[in-house]
Amino acid sequence: MSGATGLTAGAKVLITGGAGFIGSTVASACLDADLVPVILDNLSTGRSEFTEGRIFYEGDIADAALLDRVFAAQPDIAAAVHCAALTNVPESVANPIRYYRENVTKTLELIEGLVRNGCRRMVFSSSASVYAAGSSGPYARSKAITEWVLEDVARAGDLQAVALRYFTPIGADPDFHTGTPSPEALHVLDKVTTAYRSDEPFHIAGTDFSPFDSRRDARDYIHVWDLAEAHVAALRNFDAIVARHASHTVPYEVINLGAGDGTTVPQPALEARQPLGWAPRYSVGTGIRDALTWARVRAGLPAPARVRAAKPASVVDVLMPYYGDVGMMQEAVRSVLAQRDQHWRLTVVDDGAEPGVPEWFAGLIAEHGPDKIRYQRNPVNLGITENFQKCLSLVTHPLVTMIGCDDRMLPDYIGTVRALMRDYPRVSLAQPGVEVIDGAGEVVEPWVDKVKRRLYAPRVHGALVLSGESLAVSLLRGNWMYFPAICWRADVITEVGFDPHLRVIQDLALTLEWVRAGAQIVVSDTICFQYRRHAVSLSSEQATTGARFTEERTFFLDEAARMDRLGWRHAARTARLHLSSRLHAATMLPSALRRGSRDGVRTLAAYAFGPSRRPGGSSGGPAR
Numbered sequence: 001m002s003g004a005t006g007l008t009a010g011a012k013v014l015i016t017g018g019a020g021f022i023g024s025t026v027a028s029a030c031l032d033a034d035l036v037p038v039i040l041d042n043l044s045t046g047r048s049e050f051t052e053g054r055i056f057y058e059g060d061i062a063d064a065a066l067l068d069r070v071f072a073a074q075p076d077i078a079a080a081v082h083c084a085a086l087t088n089v090p091e092s093v094a095n096p097i098r099y100y101r102e103n104v105t106k107t108l109e110l111i112e113g114l115v116r117n118g119c120r121r122m123v124f125s126s127s128a129s130v131y132a133a134g135s136s137g138p139y140a141r142s143k144a145i146t147e148w149v150l151e152d153v154a155r156a157g158d159l160q161a162v163a164l165r166y167f168t169p170i171g172a173d174p175d176f177h178t179g180t181p182s183p184e185a186l187h188v189l190d191k192v193t194t195a196y197r198s199d200e201p202f203h204i205a206g207t208d209f210s211p212f213d214s215r216r217d218a219r220d221y222i223h224v225w226d227l228a229e230a231h232v233a234a235l236r237n238f239d240a241i242v243a244r245h246a247s248h249t250v251p252y253e254v255i256n257l258g259a260g261d262g263t264t265v266p267q268p269a270l271e272a273r274q275p276l277g278w279a280p281r282y283s284v285g286t287g288i289r290d291a292l293t294w295a296r297v298r299a300g301l302p303a304p305a306r307v308r309a310a311k312p313a314s315v316v317d318v319l320m321p322y323y324g325d326v327g328m329m330q331e332a333v334r335s336v337l338a339q340r341d342q343h344w345r346l347t348v349v350d351d352g353a354e355p356g357v358p359e360w361f362a363g364l365i366a367e368h369g370p371d372k373i374r375y376q377r378n379p380v381n382l383g384i385t386e387n388f389q390k391c392l393s394l395v396t397h398p399l400v401t402m403i404g405c406d407d408r409m410l411p412d413y414i415g416t417v418r419a420l421m422r423d424y425p426r427v428s429l430a431q432p433g434v435e436v437i438d439g440a441g442e443v444v445e446p447w448v449d450k451v452k453r454r455l456y457a458p459r460v461h462g463a464l465v466l467s468g469e470s471l472a473v474s475l476l477r478g479n480w481m482y483f484p485a486i487c488w489r490a491d492v493i494t495e496v497g498f499d500p501h502l503r504v505i506q507d508l509a510l511t512l513e514w515v516r517a518g519a520q521i522v523v524s525d526t527i528c529f530q531y532r533r534h535a536v537s538l539s540s541e542q543a544t545t546g547a548r549f550t551e552e553r554t555f556f557l558d559e560a561a562r563m564d565r566l567g568w569r570h571a572a573r574t575a576r577l578h579l580s581s582r583l584h585a586a587t588m589l590p591s592a593l594r595r596g597s598r599d600g601v602r603t604l605a606a607y608a609f610g611p612s613r614r615p616g617g618s619s620g621g622p623a624r
Helices: 021-032 064-073 089-094 096-116 138-156 188-198 224-236 238-243 269-276 284-298 326-337 357-368 384-393 413-423 447-456 468-477 490-496 506-516 538-545 547-566 569-577 579-595 598-609
Strands: 012-016 036-041 055-058 077-082 121-127 160-166 168-170 221-223 252-257 316-322 344-350 373-377 399-402 429-437 463-467 487-489 520-532
Touching: 012 021, 021 036, 021 224, 036 064, 055 064, 064 096, 077 096, 077 224, 089 096, 089 138, 096 138, 121 138, 121 224, 138 160, 160 224, 160 238, 168 224, 168 284, 221 224, 221 284, 224 238, 224 269, 316 326, 316 384, 316 413, 326 344, 326 357, 344 357, 344 384, 357 373, 384 399, 399 413, 399 490, 413 429, 413 487, 413 520, 447 468, 447 579, 463 468, 468 506, 468 547, 468 569, 487 490, 490 506, 506 547, 547 569, 547 579, 547 598, 579 598
Parallel strands: 012 036, 012 077, 036 055, 077 121, 121 160, 160 252, 168 221, 316 344, 316 399, 344 373, 429 520
Antiparallel strands: 399 487, 429 487, 463 520
């Protein structure tokens, strides 16, 4: 995940305190820069809504077992940004022991956990308060002590670190998704904002203060989005920054961040421009206006129009587990290359042995680059489920889709799903509109798809968010979703993965797993994907022999047991009946008769018209 100078697109970044004011804004800036934030926050001062749509672990930075679980689940974390801290200066004076414990002792535990799990890069959110005479106050001293610790650890070679000493952050992220979590006034701008909104006077003691008086401990302001982008710049240029100190044998750097106005500390913000390649873009006036707007948003009032064009969600990992027809696979690949929105990366895992395929992909990689297309051929055939799972192990971007090797994206697919995932940050997956094509690539509407759309699928005009038991009932009545067209949040699909015991009903199993867990999905009527339905597919072949329905019977009865345990009685009853699946089996009888498959006819008839029980008489059973 690291390039010559630091982190590259798709790298994962652990952000401690990622549900707080600074950390959540840094996470937003990471997403804008195609980095993947992994949030760790105990929510003592942060807000859970600031983590929505992001990989989030609730807990303490000093919890060694939790840190190990985070790295076990996210082994490709390339760096950490340490924002978690207590920051109330008066409170630190009243309760210094708590501040040293939270800000220093727990940081030692965090550093130990990072080193133990092989994460060697840390960006530390420090404070310009360390410049005060004697670092006055426990809060300032806790930051200074942590910097000393990091320098010593870096000197020992266990960790490389960059400390960003920033001034008073103001404002909110440009889309007003995150800001100061609490309305409590902690610094002067908070107090001015509170007075302004309450239409009360604001009292200033004294009139002879000069921010440029070197005897005074004056502070600069910095817009929080500038601050967040500086953290991203530190990640992007991390290796180059610490390399500047190679001659001193200490891979540690301190950089000041501010707007550059009214600063009395030794180093102005301009010194950050050279190592970071960064400069503040927002004025103090903009920060004040954004702080006032955020106060309205926090109070539940509408915000004005966004101050910048909305940016869709990040890069989409397009996965293609390939086996089968070379020509159709090449069609599918070309449909990805033809996307108008180029924020995608294609990964093809070849489970076959067709000649010429590796050479064809080598040509594409030479043309488009290895960052755009990845190809690998399995040395031995893994089979469907195992190859799907291998594809998931290669995910690095925040969004994932798994295109069938005989399907086609229409040119606006990537742009459509990215916009859906941006506009609906709480959803776990997006199902855009789909049209069906036959083996020749012509748009058709087989009876099965007519039934799906007219009897089972929800009526959608624009976009519709669904969740809970009603969604489960809808899917169990008839699976109206088209799995190859679904766009998933990466943490959702990779956490559950594919059930190794299933072959042809993986899509419904995976979706229902998350519906039971409380996930939301968004369905759009924008047609941007072509799903190929033809007689030579695995599911069609297994349908005519009756093999798929043996699997389906077991699955639906297991699902009924799972729904019962949730108290979803309607969903459990629908799963036990599985009428659409049985109807499907009945429609396969003519094909089985034409094939002369007596076993197929017997299996299909028993499933379609027999009791909804397992072989042996049980109507329920184990559930994972």
